[in-house]
Amino acid sequence: MSQDRTTEVSEAEIAVHWQEEDYVKPSEKFIAQANLTDQAVFERFSLKKFPNCFKEYADLLDWYKPWDVILDTSNPPFWKWFIGGRINASYNCVDRHLAKHKNKTAIHFVPEPEHDAIQHVTYQELYVRVNEVSALLRGFCGLKKGDRVTLHMPMVPELPITMLACARLGVIHSQVFSGFSGKATADRVVDSESRALITMDAYYRGGQLLDHKEKADIAFTEAKKDGVTLEKVLVWQRYPGRYSSKTPLVEGRDFIMNEVLSGYRHRRIDPVKMPAEDPLFLMYTSGTTGKPKGCQHGTGGYLAYVAGTSKYIQDIHPEDVYWCMADIGWITGHSYIVYGPLALAASSVVYEGLPTHPDAGRPWRIAQELDVNIFHTSPTAIRALRRAGPDEPTKYHYHFKHMTTVGEPIEPAVWRWYHDLVGKGEAVIVDTWWQTENGGFLCSTVPAIHPMKPGSAGPGVPGIHPIIYDEDGNEIPPRSGRAGNICIQNPWPGTFQTIWKNPDRYVEQYYAKYCKNRKSRDWRDWPYFANDGALQAADGYYRILGRIDDVINVAGHRLGTKEIESASLLIEEVAEAAVVPARDEIKGRVPDLYVSLKPGLAPSEDIRRRVEDAVIREIGPIARPRRVVMVPDMPKTRSGKIMRRVLRAISNDEDAGDVSTLANPEVVDEIRRMKV
């Protein structure tokens, strides 16, 4: 690692320091079959043609009623797409495929236990099941358009089925990552004021059938304390007909889905003709301040954008078997396991468990078994698979034509392993940069048009026009290789509509910084501020340098440092807490947690353990600190601000720079010694 360039730009953690790499060209074979090979697309999607260019994406969908206005900018930055249009996402992902594809597999479900049979849900079966669940949600729960429902489900086919059943009714789903705790779920139930919680009794992870229903009880109780009483808790069974949780059902509150569903067999529900701008789902994500933000995504614009990018960047054709090894609990899973691929009538793989279970050959056996030809995962998973089984891919007979990486920067060495071993030198790779807020890809190469460059995301995808500003709002010269804050000049249909119940934060965090005129109704005055650092190389490719705020990107998932800090402050003995990102070979970044204790208290293993437990309980195992270091005092400025920069340097064995201006410079060496 060379010297940290972050200091030039901001206090941001910069993730990549490597040089520009040589290009790798897509094969003739890939180009010959690709959906998008026409260079003219960039002209069609140029700023001059904005916003009408996005009609091309909307035309991939079936509309009950076409839109009157493609983009309404009358209340910036609350952009409204496809105004007047009516559409249903469930119809577009299911019903409309029946004519041609009813016997085709929509979802291949691969259970974690390898001896359990793979299930293949056809589009016809998906249609039947989505209708029955819709009927139940309406008939049994009284749910209707605009109501919110929290889902806390693992990676099972019932998850996309439930999402599509909600979408059919216009019920807004909010799926919480299954690895998150009951408390984290409660916070999201409360914020969204959900009427029901839909969960599962148990699921497999790392060889164990985990009790999941117990988290629903905590979620219910904690949400109630905060003033939101869930009307019902609906529990899917991992093995239908058998209850796999030790946690008892609460009479009158908890209901087994399969049992209730028997009263709704053969029922059909007409999809609700939703106004294009009505919300489809909420996806909570960590931000700079403690509270997670509910990113609200709309129906027509979102679906058009994920369908378009799935077709042109993922190169999905209806005959492809597509496997995105993300979790549906994150935005990647919503856009690129469920809505995008199913809108295009692809077969989408849902894998329940850990990629390395029972060994690092598992993903490649699945790929071979299902003849997967498009694969999508994160650098974290690639690093883990490379470490655990560098030669495993060569042992299996599968062939990918296309692979994606998403979520964090990928190191060129890891990229090459992905390309040479996993992709067998045949598959193109797209490195896709985007965020929960964005709905779909922002930067990526177009796979049959641009050569790949390891470590670089590529140019803006069609219709996305990035620009880099410095802190003071000056544009950093294009293609100069200088780092700044990446923004997008124009709105796009996939972008989130607001932060649920917090429109001010939406404006302040994403638009205020670079807005040229707050009174203007011209979108040109409202660039979207991504909160990421980036540079544009001479060839026009963007290299993403990571977050400029204090969010830690662990294994491709964003965790708010403030959330982790406030969890550790629940332990009575803790006076102050500071979390910093530490480099990790597998996960990219992991949290290091520094705590100081209240005066007179001595550090102990018991306190350390309780702090760690609190973080896991409040947020989930994904936030487990690499270390909990109990320090005599935090390094502080004279005004009392904790100097996270110094702690970050200590955690990463870097030079902490000039510490002479600290209020307590002597503590720096003391902490350094403790850590070792």
Ligand code: WTA
């Ligand atoms: C980071 C995930 C480098 C970035 C879809 C962004 C990336 C945050 C890339 C969003 C990439 C995502 N290269 N960094 N290809 N993709 N990031 O909301 O810092 O979970 O702001 O969305 O991940 O994470 P989120």
